[in-house]
Amino acid sequence: MTVRVLVVDDEALARARLVRMLARVEDIEVIGEAATGAHALERTRELQPDLLLLDVDMPGLDGFGVAEAVGMPLVVFTTAHAQYAALAFDADAVD
Template sequence: MIRVVVVDDEQLIRAGLRLILEAAEDITVVGEASDGAGALEQVHRLRPDVLLLDVRMPGIDGLTVAPDVIAAGAKVIMLTTFDLDEYVHRALQAGAVGFLLKDTPPRELAAAVRTVAAGNAMLAPTVTRRLISSFAERGPARRDVARQRLAALTARELEIVREVARGHGNAEIARRLTMSEATVKAHVSRALAKLQVANRVQVAILVYDADLL
């Protein structure tokens, strides 16, 4: 069972998210919070697998608390009303592994929670990828630094991380590059280690910063 905590300052939104998620047989909402302080308390007390975290809340907002809840061991999906929110880019850099709009269809919401709980990033092609590419500060200096870091990868690893940045999962990458899913997973793991990043979202940010798409 995937354990989820929902964090939003609007009670109606929290109730709706709980109703959607608990309709899935493999997901349970173990707690709720209305601000960042409550989110951190719930993470320490309940140890959820996934935290759905609103970006903008009174008091301590999601962006401010994201690094702390991630450090405490929760996998974070950011929630927002806006499909282009510059603040979410900072949260992704801090280690959040997904980004959803609050009007995401119920089936996609549950699928995103499963994806993140399984240890993968939720890179929605129409939202997260556009957000990363729109708000990454890709000046010449940043581009050069990103390219220097990516130079540590083999040609095959670079090919694979470019597919990661396009929002493809391991199975899709394996199909596109004609290799086994286990081989793709091994290449991704080695790339994460070489680049010293925590997850696939941070790899994607590097690829976008390097302007390699």
């Protein structure tokens, strides 16, 4: 089974890096990208991904807001900021 992934990050270099990393993983298909929380909601509704790789710290609607709005069971929060770990666990993150 192929897992269809939407990569969301406001930084183009971060998105590109994640897409490159995912390209090396079998059974993963990157079906789209988004640079803002609002765009992530639009792309999620349009593409129906199985998994979101979701940046936490974005201007406007942040990753937590996106995750709550889409109600998706499979979200991987991505961030370079350690202070968001506690908030991720508050959002029922596993690890």
